[in-house]
Amino acid sequence: xxxxxxxxxxxxxxxxxxxxxxxxxxxxxxxxxxxxxxxxxxxxxxxxxxxxxxxxxxxxxxxxxxxxxxxxxxxxxxxxxxxxxxxxxxxxxxxxxxxxxxxxxxxxxxxxxxxxxxxxxxxxxxxxxxxxxxxxxxxxxxxxxxxxxxxxxxxxxxxxxxxxxxxxxxxxxxxxxxxxxxxxxxxxxxxxxxxxxxxxxxxxxxxxxxxxxxxxxxxxxxxxxxxxxxxxxxxxxxxxxxxxxxxxxxxxxxxxxxxxxxxxxxxxxxxxxxxxxxxxxxxxxxxxxxxxxxxxxxxxxxxxxxxxxxxxxxxxxxxxxxxxxxxxxxxxxxxxxxx
Amino acid sequence: xxxxxxxxxxxxxxxxxxxxxxxxxxxxxxxxxxxxxxxxxxxxxxxxxxxxxxxxxxxxxxxxxxxxxxxxxxxxxxxxxxxxxxxxxxxxxxxxxxxxxxxxxxxxxxxxxxxxxxxxxxxxxxxxxxxxxxxxxxxxxxxxxxxxxxxxxxxxxxxxxxxxxxxxxxxxxxxxxxxxxxxxxxxxxxxxxxxxxxxxxxxxxxxxxxxxxxxxxxxxxxxxxxxxxxxxxxxxxxxxxxxxxxxxxxxxxxxxxxxxxxxxxxxxxxxxxxxxxxxxxxxxxxxxxxxxxxxx
Numbered sequence: 001x002x003x004x005x006x007x008x009x010x011x012x013x014x015x016x017x018x019x020x021x022x023x024x025x026x027x028x029x030x031x032x033x034x035x036x037x038x039x040x041x042x043x044x045x046x047x048x049x050x051x052x053x054x055x056x057x058x059x060x061x062x063x064x065x066x067x068x069x070x071x072x073x074x075x076x077x078x079x080x081x082x083x084x085x086x087x088x089x090x091x092x093x094x095x096x097x098x099x100x101x102x103x104x105x106x107x108x109x110x111x112x113x114x115x116x117x118x119x120x121x122x123x124x125x126x127x128x129x130x131x132x133x134x135x136x137x138x139x140x141x142x143x144x145x146x147x148x149x150x151x152x153x154x155x156x157x158x159x160x161x162x163x164x165x166x167x168x169x170x171x172x173x174x175x176x177x178x179x180x181x182x183x184x185x186x187x188x189x190x191x192x193x194x195x196x197x198x199x200x201x202x203x204x205x206x207x208x209x210x211x212x213x214x215x216x217x218x219x220x221x222x223x224x225x226x227x228x229x230x231x232x233x234x235x236x237x238x239x240x241x242x243x244x245x246x247x248x249x250x251x252x253x254x255x256x257x258x259x260x261x262x263x264x265x266x267x268x269x270x271x272x273x274x275x276x277x278x279x280x281x282x283x284x285x286x287x288x289x290x291x292x293x294x295x296x297x298x299x300x301x302x303x304x305x306x307x308x309x310x311x312x313x314x315x316x317x318x319x320x321x322x323x324x325x326x327x328x329x330x331x332x333x334x335x336x337x338x339x
Numbered sequence: 340x341x342x343x344x345x346x347x348x349x350x351x352x353x354x355x356x357x358x359x360x361x362x363x364x365x366x367x368x369x370x371x372x373x374x375x376x377x378x379x380x381x382x383x384x385x386x387x388x389x390x391x392x393x394x395x396x397x398x399x400x401x402x403x404x405x406x407x408x409x410x411x412x413x414x415x416x417x418x419x420x421x422x423x424x425x426x427x428x429x430x431x432x433x434x435x436x437x438x439x440x441x442x443x444x445x446x447x448x449x450x451x452x453x454x455x456x457x458x459x460x461x462x463x464x465x466x467x468x469x470x471x472x473x474x475x476x477x478x479x480x481x482x483x484x485x486x487x488x489x490x491x492x493x494x495x496x497x498x499x500x501x502x503x504x505x506x507x508x509x510x511x512x513x514x515x516x517x518x519x520x521x522x523x524x525x526x527x528x529x530x531x532x533x534x535x536x537x538x539x540x541x542x543x544x545x546x547x548x549x550x551x552x553x554x555x556x557x558x559x560x561x562x563x564x565x566x567x568x569x570x571x572x573x574x575x576x577x578x579x580x581x582x583x584x585x586x587x588x589x590x591x592x593x594x595x596x597x598x599x600x601x602x603x604x605x606x607x608x609x610x611x612x613x614x615x616x617x618x619x620x621x622x623x624x625x626x627x628x629x630x631x632x633x634x635x
Contacts, residue, residue: 039597041588041611071430072590078559079598086601098559254437256418256451259430287392289590293434295390297441313392 002209004234006162007130014123017114021061023052026212030055031316037083044285044315045073045206048213050080057089063111068097069205071260071290126174128239130165133178135233137161140185142218142228147190157184193225197334200272201230202265202298203283204291207314208232214283214314215323221281224331229277231268232261253301262294269298273305279334280307281327286315308333343469344370345448346411349377350400352419352435354515354542355564356458359487360415363462366479367471372411374403376521381406382614388442395523395586395613396516397431404439413448414439417461420453426550426563429591458484494543501537502575507632508537510575512568512596513584515542523586523612530625536632539578541571549574556599565595572603580606580632587613606631 005023012020024030026048034051053064068074077095084091094111096103137158145154161181168174199221207213208230221228241264245257248267257263265282272280280302284291295311302309310330312323345364347353364371374381377399385402393401407414418436421427436449448468450461459480466476502508509531511518518524518540531538541549546563549570553560556569572581581603585592600607608628610621 039593042593042597043590046594072594074561075559075594078557079594082598082601095559098561255440255449256420256433256436258434258437262430262434287588287590287593289394290430290434292390292393293431293438297437300441 002211003134003162004131004209006166007127007134010130010166010168011123011127014126015116015120017116018063018112019060021056021059023056024059026052026210035316037087039079041287043072043287043289044213046076046080047316048206048210049076050083053080053084053091053093054087054089057084057091062091063113064091064093066093066095068095069260071288073260074098122171126168126171129171129174130168131234131238133174134162134165135235137178137182137185138233139230140182142222142230144185144188144190145219146222146225146227147193149189149191153188154185157181157188195338196227197225197279197338198227198229198277199334200268200277200280201228201283202232202268202272202280203261203312204285204288205232205237205261207283207285207288209234213285214312215318215320217281217283217327220324220327221331224328226331226334229272231264253297258290258293260288260290262290265291265294266297266301269301269309270305273302273307277307278338279330280309281312281330282309283312283314286313308337342370343413344372344411345413345415345469346372346374346407346445347415348400348403348407349374350403351396351432351516352417354519355419356417356487358490359458359483362483362486363479366482367466367469367475369469369471372407374406377403378522382522386614392588394431394589396514396520396589398614399520399522400435400516401438401442404443408443408445411445414443414445415448418449418451420451422452422457422563423454425561426566427561428563429589431590491543491545495545495548498539498543501539502577504537506535506537507580508539508575508578509580509582509632510539510541510571510578511582511584512541512571512599513582514564514568514589514592515540517584517586517612518542524584526618526621527582527584527610527625530622531629534626534629536629539571539575541568544571544574556602557595560595562591562595565591569595569599572599578605579635580608580628582628583607583609585611587611606635 009020009022030051031047033054034047038047038050049066056064066077066080074097077093081093092111141154141158148154161177164177165174168177201208201218209232218228218230245263248263249257253270254263254266269280282295282298299309310326347357347360361371381402382399384405385398385400388401388405389398404414404416416435416439419428419432436447439447448465450464452458452461462480463476528538546567549567551570552573553566553570555573560566583596583600585596596609600609606628608624610624
C-alpha cells in the first residue's frame with residue numbers, strides 16, 4: 001500500500017527466517033487480474049489486493065499476509081484464499097485481524113513461519129518508528145510541495161529517504177537518517193505565497209493511501225498550488241484511532257460509531273471546517289458501505305459551515321479525464337471563492 | 340396526556356424484531372403505525388434521499404421512514420451493532436439512527452444493541468422514554484418475547500415438515516428483509532409457486548440451529564445474519580436447488596454468496612435485484628432454473 005512496502009518489507013525480513021517476496025508495483029495488469037476473478041460488486045481494494053496476490057504468487061510466494069478492518073475487509077482473506085485455490089494456485093492466506101480480533105499466538109503457530117527470536121522487539125520498534133517518521137515527512141510534503149521552486153525536488157528527496165530507510169541498521173541509525181533528510185527537505189527553496197488555499201482530504205483508507213487507486217490526487221492538488229491535509233495514515237489507524245474515537249463520539253453530529261472510518265471522517269470534516277479549510281475532498285472506493293452511510297452526514301456538516309465538498313468514488317472504470325475535469329472545476333471554484 | 344403514536348417502518352430491522360415490538364407496544368397500550376408494504380412510490384422516495392451507491396434494501400428502509408415522517412409522534416429506529424464478536428452486523432445497521440437523524444425531523448425512539456446492551460436494555464430504554472412504569476415494561480417484555488418466539492417456532496416446525504415432502508424443493512438463501520419484502524422477493528415467490536415448487540426460507544429456521552452450522556461452509560464468517568442464512572444450507576441437505584437472493588450492492592452478500600457458491604455442489608441461481616431489474620429478465624432466469632430442477 002503506497003510506500004508502506006518499505007517498512008513492512010523491513011519488518012518481515014528482520015523477524016522471519018522465511019524468504020520474503022516483495023510484491024510488484026500496482027499496474028493496470030494488477031487491477032485487470034484482480035477484477036477478472038473477483039465478484040462483481042465487491043469494493044475495489046479487494047480487486048487490487050487479489051491482483052497483487054496473484055502477481056506475488058507468480059513471483060514465488062506461497063504464504064500471503066492480509067490485514068483486516070472494521071468492515072468487510074476482515075473477511076477478504078477467506079474468499080481470496082478460495083478464489084486462488086480454484087485458480088489452481090497452492091497457497092495459504094494468513095489474516096492478522098478478523099472481525100475486530102487480532103490473531104492469537106496459538107493460531108499463528110499453525111502457519112509455517114519461522115520467527116527469529118533475536119532482535120524481535122527491536123525490529124518491531126524500528127518499523128513502528130519508521131512508519132511514524134514517514135508519515136511525519138509526508139505531512140510536511142503535503143503542505144510544502146505546492147510551493148517548491150524547482151519541480152520534483154521534494155519527490156526526489158523522499159525517494160532517497162525511502163531508499164536509505166530500507167537499509168537502516170538500528171534505532172540510532174534510523175533517527176540520524178531521518179534528521180538528515182528532514183534537514184534536506186527544510187532546505188528546499190520555496191516560493192512564499194501571498195494567500196494559501198488549503199484542502200482537506202478524507203475518505204476510505206485504501207483509496208487515500210494508495211496512489212495507484214486515487215490517481216495521485218495529492219500530487220495533482222499540490223501541482224495546482226494547494227496545500228493538502230490528510231488525517232488517514234498508518235500511524236493514525238494503528239496507534240491513534242482507538243484513543244481518539246472516544247473523543248469523537250462526544251461531537252454532537254453523531255451518536256454512535258458507524259463502522260470502519262465513517263465516524264472519524266465525520267469528525268474530521270467538522271475539524272477541517274472549524275480550522276478554516278477552503279474545501280474538502282472525500283474519496284472512497286466504489287461500494288464502500290460505511291462511507292456511503294457517512295456521506296449524507298458529511299454533506300450536512302459541511303453545509304452547516306458553508307464549506308464545499310467534492311465526492312469521488314474510485315473504481316477501475318474511473319476515467320482519468322473525467323476525474324481530472326471534476327477536480328479542476330472544483331479547484332477553480334475554490335480559487336474563485338477565495339478572491 | 341394524549342396518546343402517542345409510534346411509527347414502525349417496514350424496513351430492514353422490522354423483519355427481525357418487528358413482531359416482538361408489535362406485541363410489546365400492544366401490551367403497553369401504545370398506538371403503532373406501520374408503514375404499508377413496499378410500493379414503487381416508497382422506493383422512489385428512498386432513492387431520492389439516499390446516495391446512489393447505497394444498497395436497495397437500505398434505500399427502501401429510508402423510503403419507509405420518509406413515508407412515516409410527519410404522520411406519527413415518534414419514528415422507531417434501532418441500531419444493531421453486534422451480539423458478540425462472532426455475530427456482528429453490516430455497517431449499514433450501525434448507521435440507521437444517525438442517518439435517520441440527518442434526514443428526518445420527527446423525534447426518534449432509539450435503542451442500541453451491542454456487547455453491553457441486549458434487547459431487554461432496549462425495551463427498558465424505549466419504555467422509559469415513553470414514561471411507562473418499569474414493572475409493566477418487564478411484564479410486557481416477557482410476554483412479547485414469548486409470543487414472538489412462539490411464532491418463530493411454528494414457522495420452523497412448518498419448514499421441517501416441508502423438508503420431508505417428496506416434491507421438488509428449493510431453499511432461498513437471503514436476508515429476511517429481502518425475500519419477504521413486497522417488491523424485492525414477491526415476484527420470485529409467485530413464479531416458484533406457479534411452477535409447483537416448495538419454497539423453504541433460510542430465515543424461518545431457528546437461529547440456534549443454523550448459526551453453528553455456518554462454520555461448515557465458512558470458518559471465519561463474523562456476520563450474524565449471514566451466518567443464520569448460510570447455515571440453512573447444511574441443514575437442508577435434500578433440497579433440489581438453492582436460490583441466492585441479494586440486493587445491489589450488498590456488501591456482505593457480495594463476499595459470502597460468492598464463497599458459498601464456490602463450495603456447494605447443487606444447482607444454484609444467484610439473483611441480484613436492483614431498482615432497475617426487469618420482470619421479464621427475472622422470469623427467464625427463474626424459468627430456466629425450474630427446467631433444470633425438473634430434469635435433475
